[in-house]
Amino acid sequence: MTLYPDNLENTPVTNQIVVRCRKGDVRAYRELYEAYSKAMYNICLRMTGYSADAEDVLQEAFVQVFKNLDKLATDSSLTAWIKRIVVNHCLSYLRKKKVYFEEVGETEYEEENKVDESEHAMTVSAVKEAIGQLPDGYRTVINLYLFEEYSHREIASLLGISESTVKTQYMRAKERVRQLVKIKTREV
Structure with missing residues:
Protein backbone atom coordinates (compact mmCIF):
# COMPACT_ATOMS: atom_id res chain seq x y z
CA MET A 1 0.00 0.00 0.00
CA THR A 2 1.54 3.30 -1.10
CA LEU A 3 0.44 6.44 0.66
CA TYR A 4 1.21 10.00 -0.32
CA PRO A 5 1.62 12.92 2.08
CA ASP A 6 -0.78 15.16 0.13
CA ASN A 7 -3.72 12.89 0.72
CA LEU A 8 -2.96 11.36 4.10
CA GLU A 9 -2.07 14.33 6.32
CA ASN A 10 -4.05 14.29 9.57
CA THR A 11 -6.27 11.43 8.46
CA PRO A 12 -7.27 8.48 10.62
CA VAL A 13 -4.91 6.32 8.51
CA THR A 14 -1.96 8.59 9.27
CA ASN A 15 -2.84 8.80 12.94
CA GLN A 16 -3.11 5.00 13.09
CA ILE A 17 0.30 4.59 11.47
CA VAL A 18 1.87 6.98 14.00
CA VAL A 19 0.18 5.18 16.89
CA ARG A 20 1.37 1.82 15.54
CA CYS A 21 4.91 3.17 15.15
CA ARG A 22 4.88 4.40 18.73
CA LYS A 23 3.98 0.86 19.76
CA GLY A 24 6.97 -0.52 17.84
CA ASP A 25 5.07 -1.99 14.85
CA VAL A 26 7.77 -2.58 12.22
CA ARG A 27 5.23 -2.63 9.36
CA ALA A 28 3.98 0.80 10.43
CA TYR A 29 7.52 2.18 10.24
CA ARG A 30 7.77 0.87 6.70
CA GLU A 31 4.38 2.37 5.76
CA LEU A 32 5.39 5.74 7.17
CA TYR A 33 8.73 5.62 5.36
CA GLU A 34 7.10 4.63 2.06
CA ALA A 35 4.51 7.37 2.43
CA TYR A 36 7.05 10.16 2.87
CA SER A 37 10.41 8.99 1.59
CA LYS A 38 10.00 9.96 -2.08
CA ALA A 39 9.02 13.56 -1.33
CA MET A 40 11.69 13.87 1.35
CA TYR A 41 14.32 12.32 -0.94
CA ASN A 42 13.55 15.02 -3.50
CA ILE A 43 14.23 17.67 -0.86
CA CYS A 44 17.52 15.96 0.03
CA LEU A 45 18.54 15.70 -3.61
CA ARG A 46 17.79 19.36 -4.30
CA MET A 47 19.70 20.42 -1.20
CA THR A 48 22.75 18.15 -1.46
CA GLY A 49 23.01 17.93 -5.23
CA TYR A 50 24.07 14.27 -5.27
CA SER A 51 21.90 11.15 -5.12
CA ALA A 52 24.26 9.18 -2.87
CA ASP A 53 24.44 12.07 -0.39
CA ALA A 54 20.67 12.55 -0.60
CA GLU A 55 20.11 8.89 0.25
CA ASP A 56 22.46 9.10 3.24
CA VAL A 57 20.86 12.27 4.57
CA LEU A 58 17.38 10.81 4.07
CA GLN A 59 18.24 7.70 6.05
CA GLU A 60 19.73 9.73 8.90
CA ALA A 61 16.67 11.97 8.95
CA PHE A 62 14.26 9.06 9.12
CA VAL A 63 16.23 7.50 11.96
CA GLN A 64 15.62 10.74 13.85
CA VAL A 65 11.94 10.77 12.81
CA PHE A 66 11.44 7.25 14.15
CA LYS A 67 13.35 7.96 17.37
CA ASN A 68 11.30 11.08 18.07
CA LEU A 69 7.79 10.10 17.01
CA ASP A 70 6.71 10.17 20.62
CA LYS A 71 7.57 13.89 20.69
CA LEU A 72 5.20 14.71 17.81
CA ALA A 73 2.17 16.57 19.12
CA THR A 74 -1.08 14.93 18.04
CA ASP A 75 -2.37 18.13 16.45
CA SER A 76 0.89 18.83 14.59
CA SER A 77 1.31 18.42 10.87
CA LEU A 78 3.25 15.21 10.36
CA THR A 79 4.43 16.31 6.91
CA ALA A 80 5.76 19.64 8.20
CA TRP A 81 7.44 17.92 11.16
CA ILE A 82 9.18 15.35 8.95
CA LYS A 83 10.13 18.02 6.42
CA ARG A 84 11.69 20.18 9.15
CA ILE A 85 13.79 17.23 10.32
CA VAL A 86 14.87 16.46 6.74
CA VAL A 87 15.77 20.08 5.97
CA ASN A 88 17.75 20.34 9.22
CA HIS A 89 19.68 17.19 8.33
CA CYS A 90 20.40 18.61 4.87
CA LEU A 91 21.69 21.82 6.43
CA SER A 92 23.86 19.85 8.86
CA TYR A 93 25.31 17.94 5.91
CA LEU A 94 26.05 21.20 4.08
CA ARG A 95 27.66 22.71 7.19
CA LYS A 96 29.94 19.68 7.43
CA LYS A 97 30.90 20.31 3.80
CA LYS A 98 31.62 23.88 4.88
CA VAL A 99 29.27 25.50 2.38
CA TYR A 100 30.25 29.13 1.99
CA PHE A 101 27.70 31.94 2.11
CA GLU A 102 29.24 35.22 1.06
CA GLU A 103 28.37 37.82 3.69
CA VAL A 104 27.30 41.10 2.15
CA GLY A 105 26.34 44.50 3.40
Whole structure:
Protein backbone atom coordinates (compact mmCIF):
# COMPACT_ATOMS: atom_id res chain seq x y z
CA MET A 1 0.00 0.00 0.00
CA THR A 2 1.54 3.30 -1.10
CA LEU A 3 0.44 6.44 0.66
CA TYR A 4 1.21 10.00 -0.32
CA PRO A 5 1.62 12.92 2.08
CA ASP A 6 -0.78 15.16 0.13
CA ASN A 7 -3.72 12.89 0.72
CA LEU A 8 -2.96 11.36 4.10
CA GLU A 9 -2.07 14.33 6.32
CA ASN A 10 -4.05 14.29 9.57
CA THR A 11 -6.27 11.43 8.46
CA PRO A 12 -7.27 8.48 10.62
CA VAL A 13 -4.91 6.32 8.51
CA THR A 14 -1.96 8.59 9.27
CA ASN A 15 -2.84 8.80 12.94
CA GLN A 16 -3.11 5.00 13.09
CA ILE A 17 0.30 4.59 11.47
CA VAL A 18 1.87 6.98 14.00
CA VAL A 19 0.18 5.18 16.89
CA ARG A 20 1.37 1.82 15.54
CA CYS A 21 4.91 3.17 15.15
CA ARG A 22 4.88 4.40 18.73
CA LYS A 23 3.98 0.86 19.76
CA GLY A 24 6.97 -0.52 17.84
CA ASP A 25 5.07 -1.99 14.85
CA VAL A 26 7.77 -2.58 12.22
CA ARG A 27 5.23 -2.63 9.36
CA ALA A 28 3.98 0.80 10.43
CA TYR A 29 7.52 2.18 10.24
CA ARG A 30 7.77 0.87 6.70
CA GLU A 31 4.38 2.37 5.76
CA LEU A 32 5.39 5.74 7.17
CA TYR A 33 8.73 5.62 5.36
CA GLU A 34 7.10 4.63 2.06
CA ALA A 35 4.51 7.37 2.43
CA TYR A 36 7.05 10.16 2.87
CA SER A 37 10.41 8.99 1.59
CA LYS A 38 10.00 9.96 -2.08
CA ALA A 39 9.02 13.56 -1.33
CA MET A 40 11.69 13.87 1.35
CA TYR A 41 14.32 12.32 -0.94
CA ASN A 42 13.55 15.02 -3.50
CA ILE A 43 14.23 17.67 -0.86
CA CYS A 44 17.52 15.96 0.03
CA LEU A 45 18.54 15.70 -3.61
CA ARG A 46 17.79 19.36 -4.30
CA MET A 47 19.70 20.42 -1.20
CA THR A 48 22.75 18.15 -1.46
CA GLY A 49 23.01 17.93 -5.23
CA TYR A 50 24.07 14.27 -5.27
CA SER A 51 21.90 11.15 -5.12
CA ALA A 52 24.26 9.18 -2.87
CA ASP A 53 24.44 12.07 -0.39
CA ALA A 54 20.67 12.55 -0.60
CA GLU A 55 20.11 8.89 0.25
CA ASP A 56 22.46 9.10 3.24
CA VAL A 57 20.86 12.27 4.57
CA LEU A 58 17.38 10.81 4.07
CA GLN A 59 18.24 7.70 6.05
CA GLU A 60 19.73 9.73 8.90
CA ALA A 61 16.67 11.97 8.95
CA PHE A 62 14.26 9.06 9.12
CA VAL A 63 16.23 7.50 11.96
CA GLN A 64 15.62 10.74 13.85
CA VAL A 65 11.94 10.77 12.81
CA PHE A 66 11.44 7.25 14.15
CA LYS A 67 13.35 7.96 17.37
CA ASN A 68 11.30 11.08 18.07
CA LEU A 69 7.79 10.10 17.01
CA ASP A 70 6.71 10.17 20.62
CA LYS A 71 7.57 13.89 20.69
CA LEU A 72 5.20 14.71 17.81
CA ALA A 73 2.17 16.57 19.12
CA THR A 74 -1.08 14.93 18.04
CA ASP A 75 -2.37 18.13 16.45
CA SER A 76 0.89 18.83 14.59
CA SER A 77 1.31 18.42 10.87
CA LEU A 78 3.25 15.21 10.36
CA THR A 79 4.43 16.31 6.91
CA ALA A 80 5.76 19.64 8.20
CA TRP A 81 7.44 17.92 11.16
CA ILE A 82 9.18 15.35 8.95
CA LYS A 83 10.13 18.02 6.42
CA ARG A 84 11.69 20.18 9.15
CA ILE A 85 13.79 17.23 10.32
CA VAL A 86 14.87 16.46 6.74
CA VAL A 87 15.77 20.08 5.97
CA ASN A 88 17.75 20.34 9.22
CA HIS A 89 19.68 17.19 8.33
CA CYS A 90 20.40 18.61 4.87
CA LEU A 91 21.69 21.82 6.43
CA SER A 92 23.86 19.85 8.86
CA TYR A 93 25.31 17.94 5.91
CA LEU A 94 26.05 21.20 4.08
CA ARG A 95 27.66 22.71 7.19
CA LYS A 96 29.94 19.68 7.43
CA LYS A 97 30.90 20.31 3.80
CA LYS A 98 31.62 23.88 4.88
CA VAL A 99 29.27 25.50 2.38
CA TYR A 100 30.25 29.13 1.99
CA PHE A 101 27.70 31.94 2.11
CA GLU A 102 29.24 35.22 1.06
CA GLU A 103 28.37 37.82 3.69
CA VAL A 104 27.30 41.10 2.15
CA GLY A 105 26.34 44.50 3.40
CA GLU A 106 22.83 45.86 3.22
CA THR A 107 23.79 48.18 0.35
CA GLU A 108 24.86 45.33 -1.95
CA TYR A 109 21.34 43.96 -2.18
CA GLU A 110 19.54 45.31 -5.21
CA GLU A 111 15.90 44.99 -6.05
CA GLU A 112 14.98 42.26 -8.48
CA ASN A 113 15.41 43.21 -12.12
CA LYS A 114 12.20 42.62 -13.99
CA VAL A 115 13.01 40.24 -16.82
CA ASP A 116 10.63 39.00 -19.47
CA GLU A 117 11.02 35.32 -18.76
CA SER A 118 8.87 34.36 -21.72
CA GLU A 119 11.78 35.19 -24.04
CA HIS A 120 13.67 32.26 -22.55
CA ALA A 121 12.42 28.77 -23.24
CA MET A 122 12.68 27.80 -19.58
CA THR A 123 11.74 24.20 -19.31
CA VAL A 124 11.45 22.48 -15.99
CA SER A 125 14.32 20.14 -16.79
CA ALA A 126 16.58 23.01 -17.89
CA VAL A 127 15.87 24.91 -14.69
CA LYS A 128 16.43 21.81 -12.53
CA GLU A 129 19.68 21.13 -14.33
CA ALA A 130 20.79 24.74 -13.89
CA ILE A 131 19.96 24.72 -10.17
CA GLY A 132 21.96 21.51 -9.84
CA GLN A 133 24.99 23.30 -11.31
CA LEU A 134 24.91 26.14 -8.77
CA PRO A 135 27.50 26.37 -6.01
CA ASP A 136 26.23 24.80 -2.78
CA GLY A 137 25.43 28.12 -1.09
CA TYR A 138 23.34 29.45 -3.97
CA ARG A 139 21.63 26.09 -4.43
CA THR A 140 20.75 25.89 -0.75
CA VAL A 141 19.17 29.35 -0.64
CA ILE A 142 17.23 28.98 -3.89
CA ASN A 143 15.91 25.55 -2.89
CA LEU A 144 14.82 26.70 0.57
CA TYR A 145 13.09 29.75 -0.87
CA LEU A 146 11.50 28.40 -4.05
CA PHE A 147 10.79 24.77 -3.27
CA GLU A 148 10.55 24.56 0.50
CA GLU A 149 8.81 27.97 0.74
CA TYR A 150 10.85 29.38 3.60
CA SER A 151 10.97 33.18 3.90
CA HIS A 152 14.25 35.07 3.60
CA ARG A 153 14.10 35.68 7.35
CA GLU A 154 13.58 31.97 8.09
CA ILE A 155 16.44 30.99 5.78
CA ALA A 156 18.73 33.52 7.45
CA SER A 157 17.87 32.03 10.83
CA LEU A 158 18.38 28.45 9.63
CA LEU A 159 21.75 29.24 8.05
CA GLY A 160 23.00 31.68 10.66
CA ILE A 161 23.55 34.48 8.14
CA SER A 162 21.98 37.89 7.63
CA GLU A 163 18.72 38.34 5.76
CA SER A 164 20.44 40.64 3.26
CA THR A 165 22.96 37.89 2.53
CA VAL A 166 20.10 35.47 1.87
CA LYS A 167 18.45 37.96 -0.48
CA THR A 168 21.70 38.59 -2.33
CA GLN A 169 22.50 34.87 -2.59
CA TYR A 170 18.98 34.28 -3.91
CA MET A 171 19.24 37.06 -6.50
CA ARG A 172 22.64 35.84 -7.66
CA ALA A 173 21.39 32.26 -7.81
CA LYS A 174 18.37 33.31 -9.89
CA GLU A 175 20.56 35.27 -12.27
CA ARG A 176 22.97 32.36 -12.63
CA VAL A 177 20.05 30.00 -13.34
CA ARG A 178 18.81 32.42 -16.03
CA GLN A 179 22.28 32.50 -17.60
CA LEU A 180 22.65 28.72 -17.54
CA VAL A 181 19.18 28.18 -19.02
CA LYS A 182 19.85 30.77 -21.72
CA ILE A 183 23.08 28.97 -22.65
CA LYS A 184 21.28 25.63 -22.64
CA THR A 185 18.45 26.88 -24.88
CA ARG A 186 20.97 28.23 -27.38
CA GLU A 187 22.61 24.79 -27.57
CA VAL A 188 19.34 23.06 -28.35
